[in-house]
Amino acid sequence: MPWLHWGVIAIVLPLAGAMSCFLWPRRAIPLGLVTALGIVTCVAGLGWQLVEQGAQRYAVGGWGAPLGIDLYADGLSLLMLMATAAVGLGVSIYSIGYFNREKARYFWPLWMFLWAALNALFLSADIFNLYVTLELLGLAAVALVALAGGAEALTGAMRYLLVSLLGSLFYLLGVALLYHSFGSVDIAILAARVESSPAVWAAVGLISAGLLLKTALFPLHFWLPSTHASAPAPVSALLSALVVKASFYILLRLWLEIFPPTSAVLGQLLALLGATAVLWGGLQALRQTRLKMLIAYSTVAQLGYLFLAFPLASITGWTGALYMLLSHAVAKTAIFMAAGNILYFGGHDRIADLDRVVQRLPLTVTAFALAGASIMGLPPSGGFIAKWLLLEAAIRSGQWWWGGILILGGLLSAAWVFKVVGYAFTRSRAPHESRAVPVGMEWSALAMSMVAILLGLFASWPLALMEIGLPFGGKGAE
Amino acid sequence: MKKKSNKPKSITENGEREAPFRLLLAVLLSALAAGLGYAVLSLPSPPPGLSSHVAANLETSGVSNPVTAVLLNFRGYDTLLELGVLLLALLGVWSLGVAPEHHEPPPGPVLDMLTRLLAPLLILVAGYLLWVGAHAPGGAFQAGSVLAAAGVLLLLTGWRPGAGFSGLPLRITLAAGLGVFVVVGVVLMLLGGRLLEYPPSFAGALILLIEAAATLSIGTTLAALFLGGRPEAGPRR
Numbered sequence: 001m002p003w004l005h006w007g008v009i010a011i012v013l014p015l016a017g018a019m020s021c022f023l024w025p026r027r028a029i030p031l032g033l034v035t036a037l038g039i040v041t042c043v044a045g046l047g048w049q050l051v052e053q054g055a056q057r058y059a060v061g062g063w064g065a066p067l068g069i070d071l072y073a074d075g076l077s078l079l080m081l082m083a084t085a086a087v088g089l090g091v092s093i094y095s096i097g098y099f100n101r102e103k104a105r106y107f108w109p110l111w112m113f114l115w116a117a118l119n120a121l122f123l124s125a126d127i128f129n130l131y132v133t134l135e136l137l138g139l140a141a142v143a144l145v146a147l148a149g150g151a152e153a154l155t156g157a158m159r160y161l162l163v164s165l166l167g168s169l170f171y172l173l174g175v176a177l178l179y180h181s182f183g184s185v186d187i188a189i190l191a192a193r194v195e196s197s198p199a200v201w202a203a204v205g206l207i208s209a210g211l212l213l214k215t216a217l218f219p220l221h222f223w224l225p226s227t228h229a230s231a232p233a234p235v236s237a238l239l240s241a242l243v244v245k246a247s248f249y250i251l252l253r254l255w256l257e258i259f260p261p262t263s264a265v266l267g268q269l270l271a272l273l274g275a276t277a278v279l280w281g282g283l284q285a286l287r288q289t290r291l292k293m294l295i296a297y298s299t300v301a302q303l304g305y306l307f308l309a310f311p312l313a314s315i316t317g318w319t320g321a322l323y324m325l326l327s328h329a330v331a332k333t334a335i336f337m338a339a340g341n342i343l344y345f346g347g348h349d350r351i352a353d354l355d356r357v358v359q360r361l362p363l364t365v366t367a368f369a370l371a372g373a374s375i376m377g378l379p380p381s382g383g384f385i386a387k388w389l390l391l392e393a394a395i396r397s398g399q400w401w402w403g404g405i406l407i408l409g410g411l412l413s414a415a416w417v418f419k420v421v422g423y424a425f426t427r428s429r430a431p432h433e434s435r436a437v438p439v440g441m442e443w444s445a446l447a448m449s450m451v452a453i454l455l456g457l458f459a460s461w462p463l464a465l466m467e468i469g470l471p472f473g474g475k476g477a478e
Numbered sequence: 479m480k481k482k483s484n485k486p487k488s489i490t491e492n493g494e495r496e497a498p499f500r501l502l503l504a505v506l507l508s509a510l511a512a513g514l515g516y517a518v519l520s521l522p523s524p525p526p527g528l529s530s531h532v533a534a535n536l537e538t539s540g541v542s543n544p545v546t547a548v549l550l551n552f553r554g555y556d557t558l559l560e561l562g563v564l565l566l567a568l569l570g571v572w573s574l575g576v577a578p579e580h581h582e583p584p585p586g587p588v589l590d591m592l593t594r595l596l597a598p599l600l601i602l603v604a605g606y607l608l609w610v611g612a613h614a615p616g617g618a619f620q621a622g623s624v625l626a627a628a629g630v631l632l633l634l635t636g637w638r639p640g641a642g643f644s645g646l647p648l649r650i651t652l653a654a655g656l657g658v659f660v661v662v663g664v665v666l667m668l669l670g671g672r673l674l675e676y677p678p679s680f681a682g683a684l685i686l687l688i689e690a691a692a693t694l695s696i697g698t699t700l701a702a703l704f705l706g707g708r709p710e711a712g713p714r715r
Contacts, residue, residue, distance in 0.1 A: 005672075008667070012660055015562060015656065018562075018565075018566075019653045019657055019660075022569060023649050023653060058672065058673075060554075060555040060672060060673050060674055061551065061552065061554055061555065061672065061673070061674040061675050062671065062672045062675035063535070063551075063552050066528055067528060067535060068553065069553055069556065106572070106573035110566070110570070110573065113566045116562070120559065128553075128556065129559075132556050132559045132563070133559065135563050136563050139563060139566050139567060140570075142570065143569065143570030146570070146573065146574060147573060173514075177517060177521070180521050180525045181521060181522065181526075182526060183527050184528070198516055198517045198520045199517045199520055199521050202513060202517035
């Protein structure tokens with residue numbers, strides 16, 4: 001059945017889901033859940049298809065590049081889609097209990113649009129189409145942040161909207177320069193035609209700046225902590241786990257395929273900023289008194305690791321960065337869910353007043369600690385495998401100092417995880433009001449943290465899937 | 479580029495310390511503008527474009543206006559997602575709250591007269607733009623904007639959609655553009671083609687169908703955005 005392309009259904013299905021949730025808001029939860037299960041099936045189907053037949057190209061409308069738009073799926077896109085599916089399913093289940101009826105009416109269609117945007121983004125092979133998916137993604141994310149209501153969330157959403165639009169416009173200007181220089185917006189065609197010129201360098205600068213702003217690499221992270229901390233917990237999880245990674249994915253894709261190979265200096269600069277992000281984010285996280293702010297700063301630090309692979313430029317290095325991305329996505333989802341449970345339970349997220357929360361929410365604290373172990377990089381977790389690969393690549397390329405950053409960052413993460421867990425065991429001075437947390441919210445947090453650990457135990461599967469189409473291997477990647 | 483983005487921080491500085499930041503910002507922005515100007519001037523001319531590809535395939539696209547052919551056929555998938563962006567924007571505004579209650583003063587005789595004249599005319603123009611888009615400048619987005627102008631004019635005179643329309647019927651109208659696009663794309667896929675692969679003999683009709691639904695949705699969406707919030711949930715039934 002060559003016409004049945006699972007990837008295309010994975011884009012169309014969430015769009016259909018978004019519209020049905022919009023049309024029948026009172027049935028939004030069952031409609032959304034059915035769609036979520038459908039998308040997970042599609043991603044599994046696509047995975048099977050890729051394993052059987054290798055990387056796939058799909059010409060939407062039958063025109064093919066350069067006239068039409070192509071979709072392209074290889075191991076890199078597949079793993080991004082799988083991470084999205086895993087996080088998406090967890091967040092879908094979690095949010096049943098989290099949102100009241102009124103919020104659920106808007107959460108579900110917005111979330112389905114976000115999911116559609118993510119799937120479309122990871123499957124796109126066309127830099128202008130990527131811009132359209134970025135727009136869809138950005139608007140959905142902003143609206144989801146604002147869903148929390150209140151001045152803090154609205155300010156965060158507004159700042160996020162402006163940052164997101166600025167980033168998109170930088171990107172679009174770069175796309176215009178590339179199209180004008182080479183007469184195509186297809187990544188594969190551009191990769192074949194690209195050559196060094198002032199316009200290409202301007203495009204590389206503009207696109208990188210726009211995407212780095214959206215990815216919140218230090219020092220462009222200024223918008224992230226307040227936005228991610230003020231959003232509703234499931235939305236914080238989506239933003240930290242997936243939305244910032246989407247712009248990173250585009251940067252990675254363009255870096256691997258289009259950008260001139262002589263950008264070694266830029267690679268060193270990105271890694272330097274990444275290393276600063278790891279240290280700065282880690283130190284800032286330790287200074288926070290509110291749990292969600294702490295977690296948001298930890299995202300700043302974790303995003304820094306992803307950029308350490310750029311100067312290493314080896315398959316092991318890229319694999320390590322991608323593994324870091326995956327394990328951070330699931331672990332950070334679990335941590336934000338746990339924080340959401342604590343906030344739901346006690347009505348606040350002041351770290352010093354956690355008040356023996358371990359006795360009341362044992363599953364939540366377990367989830368927090370397990371996911372924290374992956375963030376620190378303790379074996380056997382996904383984070384450990386990722387750091388191991390990055391360390392190996394750093395030493396093999398003779399740039400051992402990046403390995404030092406990995407270890408320092410791990411220590412900083414360990415410090416904040418132990419600080420929070422410590423307060424979870426101690427009695428605070430004043431007793432607090434509390435309300436029961438729905439079972440689904442506790443179990444979905446625990447399930448996500450288990451996935452973060454399993455990523456370490458069964459690392460060979462994702463690592464094998466990553467090699468489909470050789471996204472990091474140069475010649476095989478078309 | 480990196481330095482330029484420090485801009486938001488400098489805005490928060492107050493008083494005299496702001497001056498050097500502004501100077502620095504002006505220098506950096508001028509450098510950026512100069513660099514971009516140089517890059518743009520260095521572009522090849524004439525630029526290698528896709529117009530020859532478009533012209534070569536115009537025959538089978540179902541329309542003779544190249545812009546419509548690109549928007550609805552060659553790169554129809556982009557337009558499908560853009561219609562999603564439009565619906566999403568409205569959804570975002572609706573999620574923020576109910577439309578603020580404006581007590582418009584009753585329209586004066588001029589506005590009243592003009593609206594009675596203009597609204598039907600605008601609807602007619604929208605229909606014309608939609609139809610003419612197949613072979614001349616026009617199309618769903620232009621037609622939708624004109625339709626929205628009619629809607630805004632009506633809203634300004636104090637007209638509000640009745641309780642019977644502001645529920646499911648309104649939502650169906652808003653989602654119709656994206657909905658029809660997705661349904662057409664998927665049905666073509668089920669019939670054995672690819673997503674949005676129109677058979678050349680039906681391409682013109684399918685594009686018109688999609689554009690008609692899109693016009694309706696674009697017009698309604700833009701007019702609904704003008705209200706600034708979701709319509710109040712009236713008494714049910």
